Amino acid sequence: MSVKNKVQLITYADSLGGDLKTLNNVLIKYFSDICSGGVHILPPFPSSGDRGFAPITYLEIEPKFGTWKDISSIGKNFDVLVDLMVNHISKQSEYFQDFLKKGRKSKYADFFITLDKLWENGEPVKEDVEKIFLRREHPYSTFKIEENGEEEKVWTTFGKTDPSEQIDLDISSEKVKKLLEAFFVNFSKHGIKIVRLDAVGYVIKKLGTSCFFVEPEVYEFLDWIMELANSLGIELLPEVHSQYETQYKLAEHGFWIYDFILPYTVLDTLINKSSGRLCEYLKNRPKNQFTTLDCHDGIPVKPDMDDLIDSEAARKVVDVCVERGATLSRILTEEYKDKDGFDVHQIQCSYYSALNCDNDAYLAARAIQFFTPGIPQVYYVGLLAGENDIERAKITGERREINRHNFSVLEIEQALQREVVQRLLKLIRFRNEYDAFNGDFKVIDSKDDEINLVWTKGEKRCELFVDLKTNKSIINYINDSGNDIQYIV
Incomplete structure (x- = not known):
């Protein structure tokens, strides 16, 4: 199977109506021709945290949320994409619960990375930890084993609690590989077409490295899992937040990648009314990418934009977003902050709010995204031009809920009655x-306060013109009768 070159929707199972049955009804009734590229259902599985x-x-x-039957029902009309958190599993899983009870005697003990697998005496070495790209204060959690009362330290890359709810899996274990195979077979059985490998950059733990996207070992794992997915007719989408050269290596390796550069670059373009950086980027990026502007986390800044922006300019863009209600996720490890201390990992807000709820600016952003080569994904909040939900973020204590x-x-x-949403739906159609979007793409050289992008295929041609002074967007295209049509976005 091949990925359809059409717009995909990203949504939680309960975010458009409350459950999977209602989601299916909503998709068919309102969005059947909108998300014809597929639906990415954010983790609908039993979970103990992190939404x-x-x-x-x-x-x-x-x-x-429902059952696998509900997922299969959605799959009758839309290609379904789901996540596999290949790096970790819940503390509440039967596997880790058995380990907590029996310790090293558990049949699942080898699933997990006890620290003696890395350090001879099982005690972390400060010099090694300081090199790691940390997502929490330290990369491990301490647990007490029920049967013998002994303490075990196991690797936990993620998690807001201590001990963490997210326990890393040892992907070098044959037992873990068998488990992953079982998950993929189950996905295939229920018609899943694409699997996003969430947090795949963290699967290799190697002392003396950042423990993030460790080469060449990470490719050995990716090659193994790609062979598994291919055997079941499933496409893979590795999710890696890293400096662009890492993404490009993945693309060269034959994988779909995420364009995590586009969201910030489009935002910067519209805020600063300057297209030079964006146009230069669009001329040189790989084409086998999924494009996004918004998602369930935030707008990526570091490390995704490293070497592409300078701290001073980035601070100004970030400050504008904060003025418009955004919150920030920050880099924890000193080594990965900029020399002047700039440490913004992601900007947490709705994309519509980041653009000051300016309808023309928002439609210009989406037009740029849709004209950028790749598979466009639109997050459900963005589809409905949702604003920051500051109250939800306050109530839950989770800042990312501002855009959930x-x-x-x-x-x-x-929302469907609003002009901005109707204009967006027309643009998606x-x-x-x-x-022509299945043909050839070209960036036309233009003034710094303008953008001009063109697609051609045979007799078909469409050209996007964005005036950054006014944020107005116009598409000129040739219709089926061969006539030149002007479409004001």
Whole structure:
């Protein structure tokens, strides 16, 4: 199977109506020609935290969302993409619970990375830890084993609690590989077409390195899992937040990659009214990418934009977003901050709010995204031009919830009445239906306060013109009758 060159939707199982059955009804009733490229359902599995990203198992669907039958029903009309948190599993999983009870006697003991697998006496060495790209204060958690009362330190890359809810898997273990095979077979059985390998950059733990995207070992794992996925007719999308050269290596290796450079670059372009950096980037980027502007986390800054922006300019863009209600996720490890201390990992806000709820600016951003080569993904909050949900972030204590508002069916219907949403849906239909997007792409040299992008295929041609002074966007295209049509976005 091949990925469709059409727009995909990203949503949680419960964010458009409350559960999977309602999601399916909403998709068919309102968005059947909108997300014709597929639907990325963020983790619908039983989970103990991180809004699904601490999965207990992949063999079941969280009962409050529905069942695998509901996933298969969605799959009848839309290609379904799901996540596999290949780096970790929940503390509440049967595997780790058995380890907590029996320790090294557990049949699952080899699933996990006890620190003696890395350090001779099982005690972390400060010099090694300081080199690691940390996502929490330290990369391990301490647990007490029920049967013998002994303490075990195991590797935990992620997690806001201590001990963590997310326990790293030892992907060098044959038992873990068998487990991953079982998950993939189950995905295939229920019609999953694409699997996003979440946090795959962290799977290799090697002393003396950052323990992030460790080469060449990471490719050995990726090659193994790609062979597995190919055997089941499943496409893979590795999720790696890293400096662009790492992404490009993945692309050269034959993988789809995420364009994590585009979201910030488009934002910078519209805020500073300057297209030079964006146009230069669009001329040179790999084409086998999934494009996004927004997602369930935030707008990537570091390390994704390293070597592409300078700290002073980035601070100004970040400050504008903060003025518009954004919060920030920061880099923890000193070594990975800029020399002047700039440490912004992600900007947490809705993309519509980041653009000051300016309808023309928002439509210009989406037009640029849809004209950029790759598979466009639109996050559900962005699809409905949602604003920052500051209250939800306060209530939950999770800053990323600022861009995770759950829409009732009534709220969806109300959003569909808004002009900005109707304009966006029209633009998505054009991107899905116009055949030139399967042809050749070109960036036309233009003034710094303008953008000019063109697609051609045979007699079909469409050209996007964005005036950054006014944020107005115009598409000129040739219709089926051969006539020149001007479409004001």
